[in-house]
Amino acid sequence: MKRRTVLKVFGWGAGGAVALGGGGFGAYYLSAKQDTVGKLAFDxxxxxxxxxxxxxxxxxxxxxxxxxxxxxxxxxxxxxxxxxxxxxxxxxxxxxxxxxxxxxxxxxxxxxxxxxxxxxxxxxxxxxxxxxxxxxxxxxxxxxxxxxxxxxxxxxxxxxxxxxxxxxxxxxxxxxxxxxxxxxxALNLPSEYGVDDIPMIVQDRAFDGDQQFVQREPLAGSLGVIGDEILVNGTIGPYVDVTTRLVRLRLLNGSNARLYHFGFSDDRRFSLIATDGGLLAAPWETDRLYLSPGERAEIVVAFEPGERVEMRAYPAEHGGVLGRLDGFHDRFDICQFRSAASLSNDTTVPAVLGVAPDLVDEVVAQERSFVLASNQINGRPMAMDRIDFGVREGTVEVWEVTNDNGYLHNFHVHDVQFQVLTVDGGEPDPSLRGWKDTVLLVQGRRYRLALRFRDHTDPNRPYMYHCHLLAHEDDGMMGQFVVLGEGEQVGNPPSRHQHQ
Known part of the structure; x- marks a missing residue:
């Protein structure tokens, strides 16, 4: 059943109201919120x-x-x-x-x-x-x-x-x-893998009564599969024994559709040191961080001896009128950190980390516009046999990307890391000032991205650009581009080749 049909069946009007009666969609809507805070054993x-x-x-x-x-x-x-x-x-x-x-x-x-x-x-x-x-x-x-x-x-x-x-x-x-x-x-950041430099692949999953994964999409939801339990590296309710004062967490939103709003149970601040494409120019201190599907972030958290604190996913503000159904109101305990009675203190977070993206003053060879709506980009669904455009190797382009249908989307580009120049004409938030390959698209806002294309020319084999909410991608919210060398023109993509 299509989403609009579902809304009509349950009486959701254009004004965004629904009759929250004793049964039907109203009861379903009220029961949709998940909250595991204080309920996990962390065992x-x-x-x-x-x-x-x-x-x-x-x-x-x-x-x-x-x-x-x-x-x-x-x-x-x-x-x-x-x-x-x-x-x-x-x-x-x-x-x-x-x-x-x-x-x-x-x-x-x-x-x-x-x-x-x-x-x-x-x-x-x-x-x-x-x-x-x-x-x-x-x-x-x-x-x-x-x-x-x-x-x-x-x-x-x-x-x-x-x-x-x-x-x-x-x-x-x-x-x-x-x-x-x-x-x-050369920086004195935490760097011992699995000790003070910890990978965290965060995913939501749903299980049926037989303990099998079930790909459950919320009734009238807009994102795809939303799970009601959180796994970190495949572990439910995990704990980490902390032995150092500073711990670096490499966060990946590996979920199909869920948006995470990360923070800690005591609202402690932490340092964002890197985004998708690597180190920021300087650390950013914050107590909350959004990651949409496919995005990564590296954060450094300071701990005190003998304490326990939980990483949590907090409610998010970008879900729209039906966001409750897609998990935007949910609250999850993610992982517990348990500090030893004494902690080593051999690492730091330098005031200067890397080099800021530098494309703002580059000559722009081409500007393009992309509108994401109705599982299409610019009104067209993905076609394996269609290359949408070519870019010229060695040039910088600016792409303006807009989410135009009220549901959550993000935008991922293969092969390049891009610089977010502006959001609605203003300076991007600090979390968007490093190199990115995937960016959350808040409904109605205009994101101007600068991309430099270099090396690896091929007029026939394309790269992808798409929404990284995987159901949207599968349903056609994706396009293809090629990088062209001097004198080359857009060719024809090969038929889907399978390696034997």
Missing amino acids: TALSVPPLAPSQRGASGAQVFTLGIQPGETRFKDGKATRTWGVNGTYLGPTIRARRGERVEFAVRNGLDEATSLHWHGMHLPAMMDGGPHQTISAGGTWEPWWTIDQPAATLWYHPHLHGSTADHTYRGLAGLFILDDEQTE
Whole structure:
């Protein structure tokens, strides 16, 4: 049943009112809010994804072998849950590489259907991107390679099979991809993986009575699947034993649709040090942080000896009149941090971290406008055989992006990190002043993004731009562009190629 039809059936009028009577939609609406604050036992240590092993190839490359596979994972007492994972039964290992290093992969698909792995946030050739044109057939192996050429950052990988991205990601195919460089290593930030530098893949999931994942969409909801339990690295109700005064958290919103408004139970302030594309120029002190699906952030939190504090997801303000149904009113305990009686104090948060994005004064070769509405961009749904436009290598463009239909959307661009120039003509919030590849689009606001396109030209193999709410992406809120070398013109995308 279409969303508008649902609203008519339950009497939701154009003015935004609904009869909250004793039954029907009114009762459903009132019961939609979730609140787990104070209800979790925090009796399981946070699982930390292992670092992916690698070998040094003949070319000097770091070579990783990844196996996509089905399995079973025990999240709770009782039956195990049927899941998918990479080199395991749920999620995947953390891949780690350095700037300037060549990486090579052998990605084997052990499922009984095609899938893919997209390297979200990575600057790389389009044919290595892992998007919908680089699918891996059941039993097939894909062998991409490229040289890391971007600053240290927290990236991630996940499927990008057109029409099935939401399903494959929900089943468990995702992992972090951490990039290092000399500049970041020279800073005295917390950096011991799993000790004071902790990955946190935050996802919502729903379970049925048989402990199996259920992909439940709220009645009259607008975002897709919304779960009622929160997993961090696949752990429900986790705790972390804190042994250092400063702890760096690498946060990923790995959910299909849920918007998180992160904070702590005592409203303590923390330092945002990095966004999607790497370090900010300077830390930003705050007590709340929004992350929409696909976005990452690195924060540093200070702890005192002997204390306990919870990270929480607080209600969000961007949900619109029916936001309660899509989780915007929800409140979740995410993870408990337990400080030791004494804490080491060997790291700092420097006042200067990195270099601010620098595209504001660049010559703009082209301006483009994108309107997201009705599972389309600029009035057109995604078509695998249509390249929407080409950009010229070595140039800077400005894209103005607007969410124009009242529901939550965000905007992700493959291959590049962009600078948010303005929001509705004004300076962007501090959380948007670093390099980004995914940005939350608040209804009606105009986001002007500056993007520099460099290297990796190919007139026929496209990159994607799309909403990263995965149901919206699957339903067609996506387009394709190519990067053109001198004299090249937009070509024709290949038919969907499956690696055997």
